[in-house]
């Protein structure tokens with residue numbers, strides 16, 4: 339199996355593409371609250387967003403490590419993959435649990451860039467981290483057994499820039515099933531027909547430009563043919579996509595951390611105060627070195643997790659640990675970078691404060707640090723489960 343370092347040609351190509359989207363591009367988008375349409379189009383046309391789609395469905399069929407390398411380089415270049423990373427892992431739900439007909443209908447079109455599968459609707463205001471308490475309900479109706487969806491989702495990213503959405507709903511009440519994880523189902527919602535016909539989207543402003551939205555479902559009709567897998571098994575389908583998601587997000591964090599470390603190192607070497615580069619002071623250089631060491635350690639676990647995933651070995655704990663370590667490493671590196679830049683770290687034109695805000699997300703979403711600690715405590719260490 340190839341090591342991630344062997345993807346240097348892909349890394350170089352991604353870096354070259356990202357150079358067309360410098361800091362001013364992202365600053366401009368943020369000012370207007372716009373989506374990086376041109377950036378996402380460039381990634382799509384270059385085939386990067388479909389690298390995990392198997393060749394028989396029109397993708398490149400490459401392993402997870404390559405996707406990690408792509409996301410890492412995007413972040414390292416100062417760009418933000420948050421605008422489009424979901425397509426890499428949301429399509430996994432369709433790939434693993436969709437029918438052959440669904441896969442043939444959607445995956446090649448996604449690979450060609452004709453369809454965007456960027457939206458993934460799980461979180462609800464009343465459920466938060468406890469997904470088993472989602473209330474968005476789908477009931478069957480009519481001779482074809484269409485689903486009629488009512489409810490609400492919150493913090494769902496990119497819904498205004500996606501043609502399709504993977505949506506988790508309850509098809510049986512929590513009280514009526516043997517276990518709370520049962521009775522949920524995954525529907526593939528066509529956003530193009532849903533909008534205005536039972537689906538309303540309300541943008542949510544956040545501290546970074548992330549295209550976050552709130553969704554309101556009022557008797558939205560979804561064809562029965564859009565059920566993915568078996569009714570009632572949706573929770574397990576969503577869960578088994580989580581490892582890939584965590585590893586990919588961890589790779590993004592590694593890229594963020596490298597962005598901060600590289601910028602801090604360069605700035606510390608060039609900025610002169612008291613007649614000499616600030617980087618000559620160990621009080622400035624040691625935190626940068628520490629951030630680098632933490633990033634290398636986190637990266638080793640990200641690669642270990644990706645390797646296990648690719649070999650089909652259990653990797654839940656490694657994926658979780660990778661995400662925790664990498665998100666903390668990127669935050670630490672960001673904090674160090676701001677400190678190194680002094681006042682300039684806060685100035686928009688340097689892009690440090692933007693990346694600092696962007697990388698903070700990953701300690702909360704797609705899963706918060708506490709929930710990872712809980713997973714490791716109970717699964718790996720045998721400690722009692724607190725919920």
Ligand SMILES: Cc1cc2nc3c(=O)[nH]c(=O)nc-3n(C[C@H](O)[C@H](O)[C@H](O)COP(=O)(O)OP(=O)(O)OC[C@H]3O[C@@H](n4cnc5c(N)ncnc54)[C@H](O)[C@@H]3O)c2cc1C
Pocket residue numbers: 457458459460461465466467468492493494495496544548550699702703704705706707708709712724725
């Ligand atoms: C910018 C952004 C984009 C997002 N995109 C999406 C998306 O595309 N799709 C989607 O479905 N969701 C998305 N989310 C939602 C995200 O996954 C959730 O915010 C996250 O899972 C946490 O849920 P919550 O916000 O309801 O926090 P809560 O569940 O209310 O938790 C709040 C805090 O309490 C802690 N906590 C809760 N329970 C426990 C416990 N038992 N033990 C210890 N600590 C606990 C949590 O760790 C957290 O720190 C996004 C969120 C943001 C901010």
